[in-house]
Amino acid sequence: MTSSVTINKSHIVVAQNASGRNMNVPVYRLTGQQPGPTVYIQSSIHGSEVQGNVVIYQLMQYLKQLQIAGEIILVPNCNPVGTNIKAGEYTLGRFDPVNGTNWNRGYYYDPDRLDEFYHTVQDTDCTATIKAKFRQFWRVAITEKLESAWGLGLAQQLNLKLQLLALDADIVLDLHNGPVSTRHIYIPQYAAKSAGLFNIPHVIFIPNHFAGALDEATFCPWWTLQEKLSAARGTNIDLGVEAMTLEMGSQEVIAFEEGKQDAQSILAYLGQRGVINQCPFEPAVMQRVGVHLSQYKTLFTQWGGMVEYMAKPGQRVAKGQPLARVLNIDELDNEQATFTIYAPCDMIPILHFPSASVLSGTQLYKVFTEYFDITGT
Amino acid sequence: MTSSVTINKSHIVVAQNASGRNMNVPVYRLTGQQPGPTVYIQSSIHGSEVQGNVVIYQLMQYLKQLQIAGEIILVPNCNPVGTNIKAGEYTLGRFDPVNGTNWNRGYYYDPDRLDEFYHTVQDTDCTATIKAKFRQFWRVAITEKLESAWGLGLAQQLNLKLQLLALDADIVLDLHNGPVSTRHIYIPQYAAKSAGLFNIPHVIFIPNHFAGALDEATFCPWWTLQEKLSAARGTNIDLGVEAMTLEMGSQEVIAFEEGKQDAQSILAYLGQRGVINQCPFEPAVMQRVGVHLSQYKTLFTQWGGMVEYMAKPGQRVAKGQPLARVLNIDELDNEQATFTIYAPCDMIPILHFPSASVLSGTQLYKVFTEYFDITGT
Amino acid sequence: MTSSVTINKSHIVVAQNASGRNMNVPVYRLTGQQPGPTVYIQSSIHGSEVQGNVVIYQLMQYLKQLQIAGEIILVPNCNPVGTNIKAGEYTLGRFDPVNGTNWNRGYYYDPDRLDEFYHTVQDTDCTATIKAKFRQFWRVAITEKLESAWGLGLAQQLNLKLQLLALDADIVLDLHNGPVSTRHIYIPQYAAKSAGLFNIPHVIFIPNHFAGALDEATFCPWWTLQEKLSAARGTNIDLGVEAMTLEMGSQEVIAFEEGKQDAQSILAYLGQRGVINQCPFEPAVMQRVGVHLSQYKTLFTQWGGMVEYMAKPGQRVAKGQPLARVLNIDELDNEQATFTIYAPCDMIPILHFPSASVLSGTQLYKVFTEYFDITGT
Amino acid sequence: MTSSVTINKSHIVVAQNASGRNMNVPVYRLTGQQPGPTVYIQSSIHGSEVQGNVVIYQLMQYLKQLQIAGEIILVPNCNPVGTNIKAGEYTLGRFDPVNGTNWNRGYYYDPDRLDEFYHTVQDTDCTATIKAKFRQFWRVAITEKLESAWGLGLAQQLNLKLQLLALDADIVLDLHNGPVSTRHIYIPQYAAKSAGLFNIPHVIFIPNHFAGALDEATFCPWWTLQEKLSAARGTNIDLGVEAMTLEMGSQEVIAFEEGKQDAQSILAYLGQRGVINQCPFEPAVMQRVGVHLSQYKTLFTQWGGMVEYMAKPGQRVAKGQPLARVLNIDELDNEQATFTIYAPCDMIPILHFPSASVLSGTQLYKVFTEYFDITGT
Numbered sequence A, B, C, D: 001m002t003s004s005v006t007i008n009k010s011h012i013v014v015a016q017n018a019s020g021r022n023m024n025v026p027v028y029r030l031t032g033q034q035p036g037p038t039v040y041i042q043s044s045i046h047g048s049e050v051q052g053n054v055v056i057y058q059l060m061q062y063l064k065q066l067q068i069a070g071e072i073i074l075v076p077n078c079n080p081v082g083t084n085i086k087a088g089e090y091t092l093g094r095f096d097p098v099n100g101t102n103w104n105r106g107y108y109y110d111p112d113r114l115d116e117f118y119h120t121v122q123d124t125d126c127t128a129t130i131k132a133k134f135r136q137f138w139r140v141a142i143t144e145k146l147e148s149a150w151g152l153g154l155a156q157q158l159n160l161k162l163q164l165l166a167l168d169a170d171i172v173l174d175l176h177n178g179p180v181s182t183r184h185i186y187i188p189q190y191a192a193k194s195a196g197l198f199n200i201p202h203v204i205f206i207p208n209h210f211a212g213a214l215d216e217a218t219f220c221p222w223w224t225l226q227e228k229l230s231a232a233r234g235t236n237i238d239l240g241v242e243a244m245t246l247e248m249g250s251q252e253v254i255a256f257e258e259g260k261q262d263a264q265s266i267l268a269y270l271g272q273r274g275v276i277n278q279c280p281f282e283p284a285v286m287q288r289v290g291v292h293l294s295q296y297k298t299l300f301t302q303w304g305g306m307v308e309y310m311a312k313p314g315q316r317v318a319k320g321q322p323l324a325r326v327l328n329i330d331e332l333d334n335e336q337a338t339f340t341i342y343a344p345c346d347m348i349p350i351l352h353f354p355s356a357s358v359l360s361g362t363q364l365y366k367v368f369t370e371y372f373d374i375t376g377t
Helices: A053-063 A111-121 A129-147 A154-166 A189-197 A214-233 A256-272 B049-061 B112-123 B127-146 B153-165 B189-195 B215-234 B256-272 C051-063 C111-121 C127-146 C154-166 C189-197 C213-233 C256-272 D051-063 D111-121 D127-146 D154-166 D191-197 D214-233 D256-272
Strands: A006-016 A022-031 A034-043 A067-076 A169-180 A183-190 A202-206 A242-250 A289-292 A295-301 A305-309 A320-326 A338-342 A348-352 A364-366 B005-016 B022-031 B035-042 B068-074 B169-177 B184-188 B204-205 B244-250 B289-292 B296-300 B305-309 B320-328 B337-343 B348-352 B365-369 C006-016 C021-031 C034-043 C067-074 C171-178 C184-190 C202-206 C242-250 C289-292 C294-298 C305-309 C322-327 C338-342 C348-352 C363-368 D006-016 D022-031 D034-043 D065-074 D171-178 D182-188 D202-206 D244-249 D287-293 D296-300 D305-309 D322-327 D338-342 D349-351 D363-368
Touching: A022 B296, A034 A053, A034 B244, A053 A067, A053 A169, A053 A242, A053 A256, A053 D305, A067 A154, A111 A129, A111 A214, A154 A214, A169 A214, A183 A189, A183 A214, A189 A202, A189 A256, A189 D202, A189 D296, A214 A242, A242 A256, A242 C051, A256 D305, A295 D154, A305 D051, A320 A364, A320 B348, A320 D051, A338 B005, B005 B153, B005 B305, B022 B049, B035 B049, B035 B153, B049 C305, B049 D051, B068 B153, B112 B127, B112 B215, B127 B153, B153 B215, B153 C067, B153 D006, B169 B215, B184 B189, B184 B215, B189 B215, B189 B244, B189 B256, B189 B365, B189 D006, B189 D127, B215 B244, B215 D214, B244 B256, B244 B337, B256 D349, B289 D191, B305 C051, B320 C051, B320 D256, C006 C154, C021 C051, C034 C154, C034 C184, C051 C171, C051 C242, C067 C154, C067 D296, C111 C127, C111 C213, C127 C154, C127 D154, C171 C213, C184 C189, C184 D182, C189 C202, C189 C242, C189 C256, C189 D022, C213 C242, C242 C256, C322 C363, D022 D051, D022 D296, D034 D051, D051 D065, D051 D171, D051 D244, D051 D256, D065 D154, D111 D127, D111 D214, D127 D154, D127 D214, D154 D214, D171 D214, D182 D191, D182 D214, D191 D202, D191 D214, D191 D244, D191 D256, D244 D256
Parallel strands: A034 A067, A034 A169, A169 A242, A183 A202, A202 A289, B035 B068, B035 B169, B169 B244, B184 B204, B204 B289, C034 C067, C034 C171, C171 C242, C184 C202, C202 C289, D034 D065, D034 D171, D171 D244, D182 D202, D202 D287
Antiparallel strands: A006 A022, A022 A067, A183 A242, A295 A364, A305 A320, A320 A338, A348 A364, B005 B022, B022 B068, B184 B244, B296 B365, B305 B320, B320 B337, B348 B365, C006 C021, C021 C067, C184 C242, C294 C363, C305 C322, C322 C338, C348 C363, D006 D022, D022 D065, D182 D244, D296 D363, D305 D322, D322 D338, D349 D363
16 A cells, blocks of 8 residues: 655744744644544654654654545654753753743633634534634634734744644644653543543543643633533534643653654554544553543652652552652761652652752652543543 | 840741752841831842842841831842852842742732631721731641642742741832843832832832732732722721832842942831831932833844843833844845844833843843823822 | 955854754855955854954944955854853853853864974975965864864864864954953964054963963964974064954943944054055054963952952952952841952952852952053053 | 771861852761771762762761771762752753863862972882871862962862862772763773772773872872882882772662662772771672773764664674664654764763753763773783
8 A cells, every 4th residue: 555645844933043043843744635634743842852753753654654634744843942952961941041931831822712702603503614713713813912013932932833833733742751751641631532542551631721731722722612612502512623742751862662652652543533544553452540630749849858769650659658768968877868758648650850869849759649540441 | 316126137948959958048037116017028039139138238237227116027138049050150040940930939829718718807897806817817828838748849938938927017028130120119009109108210000910929929918808898898998018029220230339229218118107217218309100010011022133232221212212233143244234123112111131142032121111100199 | 445345155064953953153254356364253152252243243344345455254153052052041151051161162283283294394485385384284183183083072063163264364363252341352472562453451461372262273383383483593483373362341242332443443453464455443542451361360259149349340459459349148237247358469350250149269350460551562 | 796987977168159158068987996098988079970979878888887997088969069050950060050160170280299299208218208298298289279369260179178188098989970871980000900899890091191080189199109209219119099980870860779789899899908897798700891091982973963872881882883863853754864873893882971962062972992801800
């Protein structure tokens, strides 16, 4: 079977540096011969979270050989500023080094404007028309914001330019990494059924709450709109748009072979969603565990010191078992030379801080608590 | 006239560093022999904004000689972490270098909890009782937050420990600096009359909106409570608490003589508020200009390059006059070698970015627009 | 008089960033119709020292109108990496953020290789031939280094690529800035007579010692060679090559009008050196002060604290006069609240640290001691 | 067998921070009841290289139970500045963030002064007298430097204060880590026999050349002196002092169990050197590989991009085998999407860069070439 995928490559300018040079982002558009959903996948909005770039590379290798229904937009390394700020040997990639702004908090959504839009379609029957109008509505809103006379901060300019690329998508996947992390995925509650379609063992179900990230900026408006329409019409209306954040292991590392596995996982999902015809990959039969976002807890330190991370990401820890052991260099001659941090409840550590040296108030671990098995769902 | 001020010095621990050592903050309590308001003044929550430390030093020199009614709590250099993070020759002081959290966004206020409190005092007549109960209510809430089992981030731990120190105060002054800046002050709208009591020419009036800063965390609850009480009782109830952020010029600089002027300005205000008996300083007769927060605009760059800041902070600029001139090092041989940024409206630049080198999306200037004279008020 | 200057613009690639993109540097070559010396001028090898870019801009404006004899190579903003590393609002421009390498210490010179070269020309009479061979010798050596199988560090790659551009020059000017600084210039001792040709009041005379900077990498070999030739032939042989580092005021700032003055100063020098015919600018009659490098002292702090810089760059300070006043935030209630640093000898402060916040071991001031008047020379 | 070790703990001040607070270092002195050599062990001069602190902790646990002959001075976490400079989640620990100075290049040795000293003992027979005088000579020299009127940079102040602590030692061990690294050790050529006394598989033999590090500052003078004495007296004189840098795995990580192994390795060496009576640990029978420093090569990148490190530290790689695979995000649609870096010769990679994101000119790998088996030696 020969592939019939058309690949179009372009670059969009998202920033200018202090030398006055354009900083751009590659955009690959893969189009099949049949109609189908639009998919948008980006990686490395946080500059040190680079594994998604390899996942996109591996996706590309597979997709060249497959039958796509619809269009897949791939935007690797989507933050050319964050990728290139070094501070020591590592990449200072989570926030703008000038002002501390998280690179993943400046996407746009305004619930008030959604209400405004809703009135324009409450009597429209055709879902396709509603979807097209909805996209156009946000396109205008985002474009206006980008063109505002007083301007916008760098992170927000970058975010909005990417959001315009993602606006037509029915499926938006944002590829991230944790610090030292096992694989996990954020899925909006209304799309919970998709949890079983990826080969990712840890799933966080998130509510309809907007805090600035791309997945939220994508699903919050669609989720809200379909709830309003469903309520008004007394029937369950599914607008067919979903967005997830996939955390593909640890930052500062790329691994081609793991990227192949991750690509297969995404293809399995896309196959189920009708984007790939005769997809050679299916969702794995595997144990999956879910948690509600409110039960995805961060354990902060109350002390500063040097830490051995005893509990490994993905490994279940019972209440009272050791999580970490701390060295106190001023007490090496007595009993207080080390102390141990114990799990305050049953948990699955998902990620931990990537440095042994921590100040008080450091995010030591992020953990699943009150988690539940979703294997059968 | 001999002073009768008692000075008590202590230190509180606000963090531990990666060596496991305590990081503490000095707290000076100056008590007069007469009763009176409680005043809380801190400086340098943003580590590179150091001039407030000199202002507190100069205040101390004066206060030793004066008659205080009540108590004045002085907390200089209140962020020992932010003060000591160098990145190159400058101080990386506005945000936590680990995660980008602004050091002035983690104070506590919860409007829902205010409602909860209000019900407990809606039938209390005595204002002093209400105030004491209100403070105790927040003290419990903040303490609980600080002791939460999962912990808190470093900036928030620091903020809440300082907020506990400020909780008994009737007057809270938070001393900051801008990047390259003229003197200005943030005053809550309900305390607008205090604008004339400081010798500060530029005043920003802010609404009852909480975004995490110390001044807001202080005045939002008091403002809201007195509005509720006033509405319920049909009379104007003033609980007598106010909080301001004073911006004492530019960051990265200390100047003792200017600090003396700033101290005199604060003393003039404290004298008017009954904290200093026979205060030798009175508010200056000077031109003052006000602006509503919504009209205090940030001009972001749309381009990257090297900039000469032509408009100086404090200097009025008419619409169409030049603000900045930008050098384009790739076009030195042609007409595009430089270009000029013009004022989009009449304005007073208050501060500008402290470096000539800017990326797109940089906060070039913050400016007063739609400003008004408040000299006579 | 019409100019007959030909301007050629190109870009050379000096690095690749983590996105795999080329980072390049603009190179402007201005050629006159008459033969004459070759001049190389670069700016901003230290990324936060940006004023030289404006100086080159202003030079370009003048040179378009003038008669050049020879060739002038202008390389503004020659470090695209250092220019674009932000850490907070400032530019982390003095060293590679990955490993701390000073961007101005990786140029090449090897005295042993000079000896090797010398033997090949000790019997050559023609100076022009010697010069041409010497340049070719170093060109081969630098090219070999750049192509070495194991590679080179980023700063050194950048330096050597720039050094190749400068290799044909008879005059090399490297434009820098100090932290907070008055104008000063580094001149090799053998070219001391040039001190009077620039409009720069403070002159540091440096010996024939190589420490990795561009000026040294240029003049050390020529100086050494002409000394060897002179000694061998018993006559004073001048090979006519000189190199200076010009410090054009303070970092992080550009100022177009000052840049015009600086450009006129350089043109005055170039006019005297025969590069500009009928140069409209002549060296100013002004007071100039010189110092030997060994007497250009750095005053380090023995303490940490917050500092007011009382002595301004360029202002003479007598032994025992105050230089700086330090605030001690833990002693505001007693006599140790501040202390003063006094000049250990007569001096002219040339530059000081750009932040009020200093740790122990900080370069507080760099100062001329044992300086001498060179006005008449 | 009861231990008879006396433990004395003190702290020495090595710096003051910008808050004016002292920054100190713990010093543990363990003294046995019998005379013997003096040992000095420090860790974490590079702030992110923290495993040595655990090694010292584990040493302490063992030493409490053992019979020490002489004195062991343990200085964990010897750089309180470098340990506490965060830039993002990692520790910016290799160099002073203000000026880029490597924290391990400011120790003192001056060969000219050694010549001066030599004349004072050339007629002294008693080795103990020579050693005592030599130490006193350097103590005076270092103290004078520390007290110089113009002061010293922070890194050098820190280094010299530590060097004074190490001055009486016969054995100096400086505990470091590589970025991502296998265990290795630097041993001066004259002490090559000690290579077999540690349980460390990779050994770098270094020449008598001073570049500012603690091990060099220790062994260069002793090595030079004993060579001079040996030459003058025509006999082999061994002054019995040696110094090594031990690289205990990767930075940013502590691991208690590995630290126990490392402590046993150091104890085995100390046992052989007569510092521990009846030492329970002996040097392991294991394969050891040596290399001369000149053959310990750094492979720099010629390109920027994202890298998978295919060759693991400690794993032998033959010429032409793959070392690393690079992703090029702008070419994902064609054959240039990835390329592979091959070993230019047979080698053992010892460490690699700790981030997947590299600019051109990055130290990709440090490798043994021309290495040789030293198992039997």
